[in-house]
Amino acid sequence: MFGYIKPFKPQMRMCEYEMYKGVYCGLCGQLGKSFGAMARVTLSYDFTFLCILHYGVSGQRPSFSKGRCYMNPLKKITGVEADPVLSFGADTAAIMIYYKLLDNMQDEKGIRRLSWSALRPVVHGAFQKAAARQPECAALIASYMEQQGALEQARTASVDAACEPTARVMAGICRLLSREGEQQRVLERLGYCMGRFIYLCDALDDLEDDIAAKGYNPYALRYELTPHSTGEERKRVHSLARESLYDSIAEAAKAYQLLEVTAFAPIASNVLLLGMRASVDEILSGKESPQ
Amino acid sequence: MTDPYKALGVSPDASDAEVKKAYRELARKYHPDSYAGNPLSDLAAEKMKEINEAYDQVMAMRRGGAGAAEAPFGGGSQFSDIRRLINMNRVTQAEELLDGVPPQSRDAEWYFLKGTIQHTRGWLDDAFENISRACSMNPNNAEYRAALNQLQWQRQTGRPRPGQGVNMGQGMNPGCLGGCSMCDICTTLYCADCCCECMGGDFIRCC
Numbered sequence: 297m298f299g300y301i302k303p304f305k306p307q308m309r310m311c312e313y314e315m316y317k318g319v320y321c322g323l324c325g326q327l328g329k330s331f332g333a334m335a336r337v338t339l340s341y342d343f344t345f346l347c348i349l350h351y352g353v354s355g356q357r358p359s360f361s362k363g364r365c366y367m368n369p370l371k372k373i374t375g376v377e378a379d380p381v382l383s384f385g386a387d388t389a390a391i392m393i394y395y396k397l398l399d400n401m402q403d404e405k406g407i408r409r410l411s412w413s414a415l416r417p418v419v420h421g422a423f424q425k426a427a428a429r430q431p432e433c434a435a436l437i438a439s440y441m442e443q444q445g446a447l448e449q450a451r452t453a454s455v456d457a458a459c460e461p462t463a464r465v466m467a468g469i470c471r472l473l474s475r476e477g478e479q480q481r482v483l484e485r486l487g488y489c490m491g492r493f494i495y496l497c498d499a500l501d502d503l504e505d506d507i508a509a510k511g512y513n514p515y516a517l518r519y520e521l522t523p524h525s526t527g528e529e530r531k532r533v534h535s536l537a538r539e540s541l542y543d544s545i546a547e548a549a550k551a552y553q554l555l556e557v558t559a560f561a562p563i564a565s566n567v568l569l570l571g572m573r574a575s576v577d578e579i580l581s582g583k584e585s586p587q
Numbered sequence: 588m589t590d591p592y593k594a595l596g597v598s599p600d601a602s603d604a605e606v607k608k609a610y611r612e613l614a615r616k617y618h619p620d621s622y623a624g625n626p627l628s629d630l631a632a633e634k635m636k637e638i639n640e641a642y643d644q645v646m647a648m649r650r651g652g653a654g655a656a657e658a659p660f661g662g663g664s665q666f667s668d669i670r671r672l673i674n675m676n677r678v679t680q681a682e683e684l685l686d687g688v689p690p691q692s693r694d695a696e697w698y699f700l701k702g703t704i705q706h707t708r709g710w711l712d713d714a715f716e717n718i719s720r721a722c723s724m725n726p727n728n729a730e731y732r733a734a735l736n737q738l739q740w741q742r743q744t745g746r747p748r749p750g751q752g753v754n755m756g757q758g759m760n761p762g763c764l765g766g767c768s769m770c771d772i773c774t775t776l777y778c779a780d781c782c783c784e785c786m787g788g789d790f791i792r793c794c
Contacts, residue, residue: 454713456710456711456713460710478630482630485626485709488709492711539715539743540742542744542745543711543715543742543745546740546742546744546747547625547709547741549746550621550622550625554617569746572745
């Protein structure tokens, strides 16, 4: 589900790339500090972007310090030191990942289900800590994840309806980044479009697996794809999905234009204008090459 | 009052042409057409107003002339009260009224408004379908056509607003994302010349 909202490196300046990496490493460190070393594996681009956005709108400045990478101690890195922004990012990540795990446990069968269940106690511990620190965020995510489950159970064929709960979750989380009324509205729209984007990317990425396993997938249901569908039919769905994702990106960019961003603006525009589009192209190029 | 130069993103010693260029770029970015069917349209309009005021002020300071104005989104139709609700961002109410219209009297305008509301909610796919439908039912309506063009542009490119390259935030250079610069033209001419010379001809005499 995670990792679609990332920067497009070839169009980044070195200093921007270093700063982005600094936040990425900082978030990794924060996950370790908040929930123990195991939690570091849940590090993702999406929550790094959430932190970037948070720094941008809140006016809080990150402080960088030199250290060594936890995963590869031979590598020297410059990361952001633990602060409230990173702590919020790590907590949200922990809560989201817990629900993602529950969802995976429901979707999978047999041995894979068992392996997800084995992870549960670890993730649940982190979830409880995070939920205690961010009760507002936890309540929000819980209510929409329930709706998401219900929609999938009912096998909704509307693509727009299917991504609504995830979009609402992201809208609610982004809203929490600012205390100022107008900015909150802008962040809500931006979050909605990003949440929609994440859900639809995930649906598109899993399309083949879901068709084969008869799992829930809004694209498969909406456009009636079966294991016997021809390459032509699949291509048509891919191009419709691309259009829908591009539109979500453009809408997110339009909301972003109205945001008062005081830091990391070039990085955020890179992600929104280039990185998200590159993610879509990457997913689709992976689909079209093997045939 | 904030510094009008800051609002336009230019320095006080910028030339008139530079001020005008900055103003045009910003005005295009926050144009009401770009934000039709967007829940943040009022904020965009506010931004637009700020820019207009700043531009007027700068121009007045420089020579005492008057500036430009903008035309808001609107228009008369049989669903004019629903339109007014949409403009006021009261989408839920507007949708209730719209859904109350019996299926046989749903015309192009109905589909357009339905699409606009869905777009505001973020239901982008259904919005696109309904606005396309409005456009095919009434192909002569410029407003429907403009909305559809805008959506099609976004769906094809993943970027806001048709026309010139978007310049959002600082430090992004859309110029390097495509198009043809002077350097490209010279290089192309040079290559063409070299190819001609290889084959015994000459494309550009002097080199």
